[in-house]
Structures are given as structure tokens and as C-alpha cells.
Amino acid sequence: MAAPMLRWVFRSQWFGTPGRPGVLPLGLREAHSGAQGLLAMQKARGLFKEFFPETGTKTELPELFDRGTAGSFPQTIYCGFDPTADSLHVGHLLALLGLFHFQRAGHNVIALVGGATARLGDPSGRTKEREALDAERVRNNARALHRGLQALAANHQRLFANGRTWGSFTVLDNSAWYQKRDLVDFLAAVGGHFRMGTLLSRLSVQTRLKSPEGMSLAEFFYQVLQAYDFYYLFQHYGCRVQLGGSDQLGNIVSGYEFIHKVTGEDVFGISVPLITSTTGAKLGKSAGNAVWLNQEKTSPFELYQFFVRQQDDLVERYLKLFTFLPLPEIDHIMQLHVKEPEKRGPQKRLAAEVTKLVHGQEGLDSAKRYRMITEGGVSINHRQVTNPESVLVVGQHILKNGLSLLKIGKKNFYIIKWLQL
Ligand code: YSA
Numbered sequence: 001m002a003a004p005m006l007r008w009v010f011r012s013q014w015f016g017t018p019g020r021p022g023v024l025p026l027g028l029r030e031a032h033s034g035a036q037g038l039l040a041m042q043k044a045r046g047l048f049k050e051f052f053p054e055t056g057t058k059t060e061l062p063e064l065f066d067r068g069t070a071g072s073f074p075q076t077i078y079c080g081f082d083p084t085a086d087s088l089h090v091g092h093l094l095a096l097l098g099l100f101h102f103q104r105a106g107h108n109v110i111a112l113v114g115g116a117t118a119r120l121g122d123p124s125g126r127t128k129e130r131e132a133l134d135a136e137r138v139r140n141n142a143r144a145l146h147r148g149l150q151a152l153a154a155n156h157q158r159l160f161a162n163g164r165t166w167g168s169f170t171v172l173d174n175s176a177w178y179q180k181r182d183l184v185d186f187l188a189a190v191g192g193h194f195r196m197g198t199l200l201s202r203l204s205v206q207t208r209l210k211s212p213e214g215m216s217l218a219e220f221f222y223q224v225l226q227a228y229d230f231y232y233l234f235q236h237y238g239c240r241v242q243l244g245g246s247d248q249l250g251n252i253v254s255g256y257e258f259i260h261k262v263t264g265e266d267v268f269g270i271s272v273p274l275i276t277s278t279t280g281a282k283l284g285k286s287a288g289n290a291v292w293l294n295q296e297k298t299s300p301f302e303l304y305q306f307f308v309r310q311q312d313d314l315v316e317r318y319l320k321l322f323t324f325l326p327l328p329e330i331d332h333i334m335q336l337h338v339k340e341p342e343k344r345g346p347q348k349r350l351a352a353e354v355t356k357l358v359h360g361q362e363g364l365d366s367a368k369r370y371r372m373i374t375e376g377g378v379s380i381n382h383r384q385v386t387n388p389e390s391v392l393v394v395g396q397h398i399l400k401n402g403l404s405l406l407k408i409g410k411k412n413f414y415i416i417k418w419l420q421l
Contacts, residue, residue: 038065038105045320045327047098049246049273052253056266064240064268065107074107074167076239077270080174080229081149082114082122083141084133084285087294088148090306091245091283093358094272094321096149098243099169100156108167110233111149115142115175117226123219124204125247125274125282127211130219146171148293155360160324174229190228193261194254199223202250223254230255234267246271247282273321293358300355300363301370301388307351308344308371312337315346323353372408379407394421 039062042048051061067073079095081088088096099109118138121130133141153169199205202223208215230252233239242252252269259267274282281287291306292298298306310318319330337346356364372378373388380397381404390397398404398418406414 038101042098042101046317047094047101047272047321048270050249050269050271052249052269052271053256056268057260057264059266061241061268065105075102075241076108076110076233076237077102077241077243078110078112078230078233078237078239079243080112080114080117080226081145082118083138083145084118084121084130085290085292086141086144087292087297088145088152089284089290089292090303091275091290093152093293093354094275095243095245096152097322098270098272100153102241102243103156103167103169104160104164106165106167108170108237110170110172110237110239111153112229112233113142113145113149113171113173115139115173116178117174117222117229118142120218120222120225122204122222122226122251123208123215124222124251126204126286127207128213129208129216130286142173142175144294146173152293152358155357159356159360172233174225174232177229177232178225190224190258193258194224194227198257199254202254204247204250223251226251227254227258230267231259231262234259234263234265240265240267241270242267243270243272245274247274275321295359295363299370300359300367303358304351304355304364304367304371307354308347310347310350312341312346315350319346319350319353323350323357325349325353377409381405382407 039048039051064072064075077099079099081092081095096111099111103109115138118133118141119135121132123129149171153171157166157169199220200209204223205215205220208219230239230242242248242255244252249269249271252271256267256269259265277283277287277289281289284290291303293303307318307322316330316334319325319333320327323330325333333346333349337343351367352364355367359367370388374386376384376386378385380392381399383396385397392398392404394400398421402418402421404416404418406416408414
């Protein structure tokens with residue numbers, strides 16, 4: 001059977017009119033009502049960018065999520081995260097949000113930590129080879145990522161589930177299945193299904209082969225491992241969909257081809273757009289512009305500030321991508337913004353929603369306190385304090401009688417009596 005065209009597509013008959021959420025039928029607007037609702041809505045929000053393949057041989061992507069089809073519900077969807085650092089970052093968050101949307105619609109999701117793949121280094125979207133990471137460092141990073149993913153999933157559940165039944169959120173590590181594999185056995189069993197011509201044709205490989213540095217065998221082999229992961233999760237967890245940033249296209253297609261060849265079954269890929277900096281570089285560790293989700297690396301205040309600083313031309317897009325706010329509410333926020341742009345309403349709402357999801361209500365409160373101080377909204381004994389890390393000095397911030405007069409904002413005055421100095 002001829003393989004479907006290796007093109008990422010938008011199928012208008014599945015998903016409604018691209019880029020025109022206003023004309024979607026009412027039923028598709030916000031309800032997570034089955035596949036049409038979920039896929040169309042995320043397409044309209046701009047979160048789901050591309051779908052692959054164009055047509056399945058037995059099943060179509062939307063049918064997978066259709067509650068009406070016997071045995072098709074719930075589905076399992078996965079996305080992989082390589083532990084090349086000890087924290088997730090804002091770019092990863094977008095892929096994670098893609099998983100959360102499936103989980104909310106009742107599907108089971110898997111966040112896969114690439115404890116094995118991180119040792120090789122994904123060449124996708126890179127012009128240079130990654131710095132080699134030793135096993136110990138990758139293990140430590142993998143543990144940190146595992147904790148970060150669990151913490152985010154727990155926040156998401158605590159803040160939004162409201163007693164509703166969602167699908168499961170599972171964190172796995174691909175080192176679990178490679179540790180047990182014998183190299184020769186793996187090459188014989190898996191390697192034979194991959195054609196060199198196809199592997200060499202991938203954009204990620206072509207770009208690197210043409211670079212002065214070239215490409216190592218380890219990096220070249222990366223896509224085979226990611227393809228095998230998809231197969232492994234398909235076999236053991238019934239996972240038929242892999243989600244990833246659009247830089248993951250080639251690796252996802254490799255997985256699709258492998259699974260289809262070996263099992264004859266249909267699997268699918270969904271991509272989310274890449275978040276870039278103002279210079280157009282992908283936001284992440286490699287470009288050195290990562291905004292981390294671990295508060296030891298980027299404080300809740302810095303995360304909040306990153307989103308508050310977004311320009312008007314991006315903020316609506318980010319509200320759709322990074323928050324769960326319904327589209328009509330985002331429209332309303334944007335209409336208010338036109339009347340009072342100086343208030344930066346959309347930016348503040350975006351920053352608050354993301355900070356709360358990542359660091360919980362406590363994190364958001366602390367970010368807001370920091371912001372108030374840095375903006376000059378706090379004074380002690382009639383002196384403005386603009387550095388949140390200021391050390392309080394007896395005789396200046398604390399009077400000799402053990403009292404301080406704290407002013408927050410324009411109208412809130414507090415007298416603090418220090419019991420121990
Ligand atoms: C995937 C599947 C596997 O079976 C095994 C490993 C992987 C990991 C994958 N090859 C990878 O290297 N991903 S990553 O660690 O670089 O990023 C994790 C996810 O976040 C990817 O889907 C990536 O595309 C996405 N991402 C990273 N920076 C992003 C971004 N998405 C949007 N904007 C950004 N700036």
C-alpha cells in the first residue's frame with residue numbers, strides 16, 4: 001500500500017475554517033465535545049498547528065477521539081521531553097498544554113522523559129551538535145524533569161479539575177526500555193525496518209550534514225530511538241498520537257513510518273507552533289534565552305514579568321496558546337484593551353494565568369508582591385523600597401521603638417510591631 005503523503009496538513013473538512021474562529025459553528029466554539037470540538041478548537045486557538053498524516057488507511061485522526069466509535073475512547077497521547085537541563089522551560093510548556101487539553105477531554109496522556117535520548121542529543125532544528133551529557137548528569141536532570149512534570153500536572157488538576165473526571169497523566173522515562181535492550185538484538189530487530197535514503201532525507205539530517213561540523217552517528221541514530229519509543233508506547237499503552245513542537249516533525253514521521261510498516265496500524269502526529277524570541281530564535285536552552293519553569297532558575301516574578309512584557313501584537317495569540325480562557329473571554333479582554341491600552345489588561349491576565357498554572361496561587365501572589373515593590377508601591381517609614389530583596393535596617397526601616405509604618409499602594413497603612421530585634 002502506498003504510504004500517505006509525508007506532508008503536514010490542515011484538513012478543512014475535519015477542522016473548520018483555519019484562522020477564523022469566529023465562523024466556527026457554535027457547538028465547536030468552546031465545548032470539548034468529542035473530536036471535532038477538541039481538534040477544531042485547538043486549531044482555532046492556534047495551539048495545534050499541523051496534523052499528520054493527511055489520511056489514515058483505516059482510521060482518520062478525528063475518529064480516534066470520537067466517543068461514538070466502539071473501543072476508541074479514551075485515547076493515549078504522548079509527548080517527549082529530553083532532560084538536557086534540570087528544568088522545563090516556557091517552550092516545553094506549550095507542548096505540555098497540548099497534552100493537558102487532551103487530558104481535560106478525558107484522554108490519557110504520557111509525558112515521556114528522554115533519559116536515553118538525551119544521551120544522544122536531538123539534532124532537530126540545530127545547526128551544531130549538542131554538548132555531550134554524561135550519564136550521571138542526564139539522570140539528575142531526568143529526575144528534576146520528572147518532578148517538574150508531576151508538579152505542573154498536579155497544579156493543573158488542583159486549579160482546574162473542580163471534581164471533573166479527566167484522563168490520566170503519566171510520566172515515563174525511555175531509559176526504562178533501552179536499559180534492557182541488547183544493542184545487536186535492537187539493530188537486528190528494529191534497524192532493518194529503517195531505510196537509509198529516508199533517514200538521510202530528513203531536514204534535520206540534511207541541515208547538519210551540510211554544516212562544517214557534520215553529524216555524529218549518535219545524533220543520526222536519534223530519530224530511530226524516537227521512532228521506536230512511539231512504537232513501544234503504541235504496543236504497551238495503545239498510544240496512537242504523538243504531539244510535539246513543529247521541530248519534531250521529522251522524528252514523528254519516522255515513528256509513523258516504522259509503526260505503520262511493522263503493524264499496518266494508523267498512528268498520528270500533532271504539532272504545536274514554536275515560541276520564538278523577538279529575534280526569531282526558538283525559545284529554549286540552546287539559544288540561551290530560556291525562561292525556566294523551575295523557580296530556582298526563573299522566579300515566579302521573572303516568569304510573570306516575561307509575560308507582562310509581551311507586545312500588543314503577540315498578547316492575544318499567547319492568551320489563546322498559554323491559557324485555558326475561553327475565546328469569547330479573550331475577545332472581551334482584547335476589546336477592553338482597545339479602550340484602555342495603558343492598563344495592559346491582556347498582558348497582566350496572561351502573566352497571572354501562566355504564573356498560577358506553573359507556581360500555584362502562592363507563586364502568583366509572590367510575583368504580584370514583587371511587582372508592587374519594584375513599581376514603587378511600597379514604602380516603609382515614608383521611604384520607598386523598590387528592591388524586594390532589601391535587608392531591613394534597624395534605625396531606618398525599624399524605628400528605635402520597635403515599630404515600622406508600612407504603606408502598600410495609595411491607601412493601605414499598617415503599623416508593624418517587631419517583637420524580637
Ligand atoms: C520526544 C519523543 C521521544 O520518544 C523521545 C524524546 C523526545 C524529545 C524530543 N526529541 C526533544 O528533543 N524535545 S525537547 O526536549 O527539545 O522539547 C520538548 C518538547 O517541547 C518538544 O516537543 C519541543 O518541540 C517542544 N519545544 C521546545 N522548545 C519549544 C517547544 N515548543 C514550542 N516552542 C518552543 N520554543
